[in-house]
Amino acid sequence: MASRVALKGKGKSGKGSKASENRSTAKCxxxxxxxxxxxxxxxxxxxxxxxxxxxxxxxxxKPQLSQLLSPV
Structure with a gap:
């Protein structure tokens, strides 16, 4: 059984590039x-x-450090 390979076009596409930029910006x-x-x-x-x-x-x-750290 042969596996299928889907080819995606490189370059600018009219509608897809804006959506991918928005997704990458949102992810970032x-x-x-x-x-x-x-x-x-x-x-x-x-x-x-x-x-x-x-x-x-x-x-x-001005309290001393010991006065600040003691619970009383």
């Missing part, structure tokens, strides 16, 4: 947004507590 946008959300989650996860400590140390009255 989706991949980029997924990548950005993953990076934002990692940055938020590891950066939140240090940010709170830095903001706490720059507030008035």
């Amino acid at each position: 946008l989706k991949e980029w947004s997924t990548w950005a959300v993953k990076k934002a989650k990692v940055i938020t996860h590891y950066g939140f507590i240090p940010l709170v400590i830095i903001i706490g140390m720059n507030s008035e009255p």
Whole structure:
């Protein structure tokens, strides 16, 4: 049993080129947004507590680091 090979024409086609460009742009946008959300989650996860400590140390009255880290 012989396998069939479908040949696609190369070059510009009137209606198909715009649709493929839109699909590739949409796919690229989706991949980029997924990548950005993953990076934002990692940055938020590891950066939140240090940010709170830095903001706490720059507030008035100036607490010591041990006072910021102790639960009481």
